[in-house]
Ligand SMILES: [Zn+2]
Ligand SMILES: [Zn+2]
Ligand SMILES: [Zn+2]
């Protein structure tokens with residue numbers, strides 16, 4: 162996790178060839194491959210408000226423009242506003258002034274009433290600052306501000322929605338014509354060449370075409386601009402009254418210039434997202450549905466399944482062409498012992514084969530799942546597949562591959578507290594340290610002799626490890642399956658030291 166925010170030192174190659182740190186990779190246990198963010202389909206699971214944690218169905222969220230009905234952001238500092246209650250004294254209303262037969266005491270009576278306003282606990286901004294009247298209920302309907310261009314924007318949006326609808330219909334019609342349905346018997350239209358729309362026209366019926374989009378008056382640019390107010394040249398600028406860029410952008414509809422036009426903004430909804438492998442269409446990440454839960458139903462993060470490699474240190478300062486040693490740490494995140502072997506990276510030809518395999522796997526999948534209905538084909542973006550490529554990271558050092566396997570023990574959270582009762586086992590000579598599920602190895606490497614000072618030294622290897630797949634997806638497989646998998650790992654060991662140092 163230390164590498165989460167920092168530039169990655171150790172990166173893994175995804176099956177598509179993109180380089181990523183392990184924290185940004187997923188592991189599909191159906192394809193048994195690493196998957197990066199581009200190799201998975203991102204789907205919106207649910208919408209919710211981060212403040213009141215209300216779950217909002219996606220159709221409703223669309224209607225509400227992805228904003229919560231009850232929660233507001235401070236227009237000044239973008240914190241969440243909270244409702245504050247005050248008591249105000251109001252004169253009691255006399256029900257019927259006509260009937261009030263001179264009882265003056267009744268008229269003077271006052272009552273106290275609870276009123277609410279919104280206040281920001283971070284910057285002390287309140288709705289009273291901009292003259293929004295207090296409301297009688299805490300979750301009251303706060304006045305929506307009206308924007309000058311609202312009707313125009315609505316008209317434009319309506320127009321483009323109908324354009325999209327029409328295009329969709331046309332596409333569907335074209336697709337229908339291209340792939341005629343095979344019926345057992347000839348229909349009248351097949352024999353005569355008449356189409357439904359032709360018959361309709363002959364009968365004098367209206368064609369069943371989608372409504373044509375209503376034309377809108379296009380906007381026109383004009384050179385006439387309002388004059389600047391006179392005061393701008395005479396009065397000194399008070400920066401306290403001018404809004405910041407952030408404040409203007411948080412209120413995009415009118416982008417106020419002065420702070421007295423800041424209005425509370427409805428809070429944007431958040432989403433829960435699930436990820437799906439693009440090749441096998443299985444879920445890789447699936448969060449719990451409920452917004453209050455931070456758990457996952459399916460969580461195939463690569464760091465839970467693939468051994469994590471960390472750079473411990475280099476023995477000596479890096480010099481071009483001078484042999485050196487690097488210490489790497491391997492951690493096994495799974496509940497099963499792993500046998501890890503460090504072998505050479507695939508050659509260019511082997512890499513080309515891997516790319517071919519990746520492409521074939523995808524083509525096979527699309528031919529299997531190609532659905533006849535257009536709508537389902539559109540909703541699932543299976544066609545958007547990451548184009549496989551050669552790994553864009555060349556190693557700049559020659560690593561000595563030990564080619565001897567070593568065991569990395571399974572993860573055992575209680576082992577941390579145990580006395581060190583490790584049985585000394587026969588260790589390969591390059592294993593220098595071992596504790597619970599971690600092993601440190603010392604590998605020799607030589608940076609390329611043609612490297613200049615400050616050049617990056619990258620060592621790369623293919624990590625062969627055995628993986629126990631506990632998911633049982635077919636009936637005939639009753640036991641967890643063992644697989645031997647490979648991951649291409651690239652480690653930035655450092656930069657060549659400058660000669661003067
Ligand atoms: Zn990828
Ligand atoms: Zn809310
Ligand atoms: Zn604030």
Ligand SMILES: [Zn+2]
Nearest residue numbers: 189192438441
């Ligand atoms: Zn998959």
